[in-house]
Amino acid sequence: MRQAVFRGGIGAPEIILILAVVVLLFGAKKLPELARGSGRALRIFKAETKGLIDDEDEATPKPIQAREAEQESPAEAERRADTAD
Template identity: 55%
Template sequence: MFGLGMPELIVILVIVIVLFGAKRLPELAGGIGKAIKNFKKSMSEPDEIDVTPKKPIDESKEKKEEGKDKS
């Protein structure tokens, strides 16, 4: 597991408990779990954003209309 043995994992766990406290540990773990779940969900779903235009814009038509207004 990433080259980490049991002693290294225990040291990391102790450091996390000291930094965040035992009371905030479940809250922190829940937040990390939700973040991982959302990441996996977003990676498995197709892109929801459709960036293709609905109808093509004819710029030459707009320029002709602007020219008529100025004269």
């Protein structure tokens, strides 16, 4: 019997039972307030983790090869100078 529960996962009867217990514990009036608070917490968490990821991207130095690729080669500088004249 124990394997049947794990093999099938959580079905509709189990979810209904869990929701009924939650309503009994917290009351119907508190549920929207709890959901609102959870939503705010998730939004704040998401914004903070995005900020941390952005900070890491800015803090990591570019590889040397990328910096060299960004620099202009002498031949390109000479060509640009010739076309400007």
